[in-house]
Amino acid sequence: MAWSRAHEAARQKIIELLHREERPFEDMSDGAVAERRALPFLDWCQFYMPHYFAAPFARFHGQMAEAVGEAAMPTFVCAFRGAGKSVLLALARPLYRTLRREVPYWIYGAGVQQLAAQNMDYVRIELEHNPRIAADYPGLRCEGTETDWQVEQPRERNAAGQWALRATKFEAFGIGMSPRGRRFGQYRPTEFVGDDLEDAQLARNPRREQQLWDWLMDEVVPALEPDVWSFTVLGTMFGPDCMLERARQKSKERDPAGRPLAKYFRQPAQDAEGRSVWPERFSDDGLARIRSMIGLRNWLRNYALTADDPDKPFQPQWFSDRYESLPKGLDVVAFLDPAISQAPTGCPRALVAIGCDRDGVRYVLDAWIERGSPEQMMDSLFRYRRSWEPRLIGIEQNGGYALIKPLLQTWERSKGWRLPVRYVDHHENKDSRIQRLAPEMESGRWRWPARPSAGVRVLEQQFLSYPDGFVDGPDAAAGCTEFLPSAWGGGRRPGAAEHRSIKRRDYAGVL
Structure with missing residues (x-):
């Protein structure tokens, strides 16, 4: 080598x-x-x-x-x-x-x-x-x-x-x-x-x-x-x-x-009072000059040693509000981004469930973000229906509609009950929909589980990495909020019809 x-x-x-300046000690x-x-x-x-x-x-x-x-x-x-x-x-x-x-x-x-x-x-x-x-x-x-x-x-x-x-x-x-x-x-x-x-x-x-x-x-x-x-x-x-x-x-x-x-x-390079921890090598003025030269982002990473990236739309401290138990009466919806790619490095599929209380606060309930098979995706959809009883499940039909609809109909026939699905054709830019969530999170309008599932952890990571990496989870979360009341005022969306979940025991009567 x-x-x-x-x-x-x-x-x-x-x-x-070493050869020029170092010598053995005199006392040997x-x-x-x-x-x-x-x-x-x-x-x-x-x-x-x-x-x-x-x-x-x-x-x-x-x-x-x-x-x-x-x-x-x-x-x-x-x-x-x-x-x-x-x-x-x-x-x-x-x-x-x-x-x-x-x-x-x-x-x-x-x-x-x-x-x-x-x-x-x-x-x-x-x-x-x-x-x-x-x-x-x-x-x-x-x-x-x-x-x-x-x-x-x-x-x-x-x-x-x-x-x-x-x-x-x-x-x-x-x-x-x-x-x-x-x-x-x-x-x-x-x-x-x-x-x-x-x-x-x-x-x-x-x-x-x-x-x-x-x-x-x-x-x-x-x-x-x-x-x-x-x-x-x-x-x-x-x-x-x-x-x-x-x-x-x-x-x-x-x-x-x-x-x-x-x-x-x-x-970090400075103590809690902003003084150099190694003044013999880094003076306070010298550190101040370094910060001015390299900018805040590089200073935070290399000298303050914080994961916060001021250039990222979503910041780590926004994910600190954790719930141990859920309030009663949440308005629950779910959203699926079916991601039709079958490539090993392609975009994962993302299913997110979010609840909303009477004040408009969002509670992230669960997330499934994987490159799973279509069958695994269907299984997750029906599992979410049983676990969270969402009043509505949105499914993005941009590109994946032809795959998902006949497959869902087959599963519904085999299960003997239908899902409250609404197919959505997004015309607004994906980044605009995702970035609209940032002020809600910054204002403390989102809650995260104290013991998140693997999918929720991936969702958090995708938010923090955004716009880098995969964004299927944040995109599905943004899809959920489109069916929820305003995060700022609570109550149902103006003019929205009131939906009720159809429980399995009621399904026979509906038929």
Whole structure:
């Protein structure tokens, strides 16, 4: 594998700097060497890696280092640009723990394997070229390729008199590459370090974000040594659907024993009073200038570390009004966007049910948003009819009418009862109909279930990602509101006829 030009230039610069400016310590007595090797992590970094850690550490650096390394706990570190998270946790910490013979097998992950290998290479540069490390840790030998190498240390007994770990392996993986089944002697991978896993382009694609999350949870975690594995992912905020926002939500969930399902560490550039958390490197005036130069949107993502995107029509805080139980007497409607595409990457079908109280407040009841078969779509329609008894089910007929009507008639005959369906031919622009919901949500006129179904979670994500990604769910939600009273005044739509749901026990009488 050939290094990128940028990495080749960076590694040559580091090697030249090490050879030009770093020298072994003057006191090379056994006691002095042992004392330096036993230093706490941050002190060790400043002794052995002053070419990286010239500025004094801030308080948050110690907190960030302490946040990682918990056994069997996926840990996500979200820190502002320039905070030193990659140098500290993807370079110095693996180097420190390797030289202390604590980890037999590291795996690195990034968007592509080359990036992971380059991040890993910075550790190898220190092992092969740092004069202070070479003097205090003699006999180091690195062998292997850019993507798969190991370092061997001389035989040595630990404090208990046992032979200490002698060799440590490093291996690089890109998203989609499976580390399952990997072994280094008797060891499975012990620690995972993920960095450069996503970028702005990936974060704009909900499907790729899901693939990234699935890779971490379905491929990386199961490949690690059970019970003792450590998992550290580094990054910044890219938006409401990004990896770190998912991790933040996951950290609120608990297993049956009450332990969080993930750990989330967040460090913005400023404290609660708007002051720099690392004034030795970022002055208050300097941060103010950065904010002015890059704009509010980039500031929120890279320095304030919030998923809020001021350019998006729908904001995360608008989805915070949650209900535990529903009020009585809701006016319930549903709407189906049948999406006739059969392609695996085509638009999903979307069915949404919404209720409205006497004040016009909307209650999102359920959503089914999948690339399901026509039969699954019909099954969902009849299930919604049984569960929510909507007075009306709107079905968009633009393009999908020829498919849906005969299929629905067949199902109605087989079930022995009809659905209160109204076919709708939209002439207004889809974006206009969806964006009309924004002021209602911003004003707190929408309520969301405290324990949302998978479909409702997808609906929320589609709203937050809008106008990027798929919009079938928001489109169906907008279709529901066309059959509901005004969100601002309550009551039935002016001039609208009053509809009553036909229950199955009443159907025979109607016939």
